[in-house]
Amino acid sequence: MDRRELAVFLRSRRERITPAEVGLPAGPRRRTPGLRREEVAQLAFISTEYYTRLEQGRAPRPSREVLAGVVRALRLSNAERAHLHHLAGATPGPPPGPAREVRRSVLDLLQRLPQAAAIVTSAAYEVLAWNDLAAALMEDFSVLPRRDRNLVRQVFLGPFPQGRRLYGVSDADAFARTAVRRLRATAARYPDDPEVRRLVRDLLAGSEDFGRLWAAHDVDAERTLCKTFQHPLVGPVTVNCDVLDISDQDQQVVIYTAVPGSPSDEALRLLSVIGTQRMEVDH
Known part of the structure; x- marks a missing residue:
């Protein structure tokens, strides 16, 4: 010591x-x-x-x-x-749990991407931060309790209004497989975290699909480079999906962008206006 x-x-x-x-x-x-x-x-x-x-x-x-x-x-x-x-003369054990604090520079980055929808997720798939366009494309995470901001909980436990499983994304099944694999690795990195254990317990109790995928013990994640959101106001929005790892925080920045000049690009531009107007009315 x-x-x-x-x-x-x-x-x-x-x-x-x-x-x-x-x-x-x-x-x-x-x-x-x-x-x-x-x-x-x-x-x-x-x-x-x-x-x-x-x-x-x-x-x-x-x-x-x-x-x-x-x-x-x-x-x-x-x-x-x-x-x-x-x-202190002690051997460090595993980290107590996934980091939830998002650096100010990363929060500023989200706001500097006005033509892209961007979110920050924890190692347990909790949405920690988002910009306005992400709220318009997916949902307003600010009105949800923390528990319901978790994407793996959403994809397996719903609810799914009008068939919009996980915002109607075209790769919902692939995302579900990847989420289970990453969550298993997360559970191994944070074995003492009560929130991670509770999340896994809830998913096992509430979803047979999750239980089947969890039992496979797979940890290799699949990468999705492009996906389509089925939005209730502007219809299908096809976007490129890029993921930036924040390794020291065990977090990811997920950025959705449309091909410039495409119908999906126009849809995102429309959503940015609709989302702004909606927030002004709520305010």
Whole structure:
């Protein structure tokens, strides 16, 4: 255990987080940047005295439970989590669960793609972020509870209004196969994550098709380069499908673009207007 380096690292991570990022009020008498020690201790479910001793280099080696609480409280990345464990003299275990925080640069990228529908998905197929055109093409994810923003849950458990399984995409069956294979690999990477375990349990209980595919133990994913959405307002929209991996976050940016000048390109342009008007009315 490198107490000195551990203390410096903890202080540096604490000072970079604003109270607003963790849902705490800033308060009128905050003299130091970032969080207070007692706030980190509260978020990590440990005593303020013990956390203070960690930052002063006087604490005994922390347990894995304490390290997990500190990782959660300080919102450490997977690389930072591994570094923390090494400083504390502990071998890093598997990451606790798929990352759900999307980097600001990636969020900005989505908004800079006005002619493309783009979403960010987690390793468990939860839609974490989207732009306006993706909401118009697929659905407004902002009105859905987190549980229902999961694409693998949607493709197997529905509901499917007017035959629009997973937004009426032409490759719904291929997507279902790929989703099961990637989810099996995700479950192996995050064996202790309760949300991943709950998702698999719900799918096994609610879908015979999922159970059959899950039992095959396949992990090789299929790639779809082109697909067609059956949209209820503008009809079929054929798009190219490109996937960009954010490897350090175990996330993917999925970008849908139409061939310039094609009927689908015109449909996307129309959807961008319809979607904007719909949001203004809702607002």
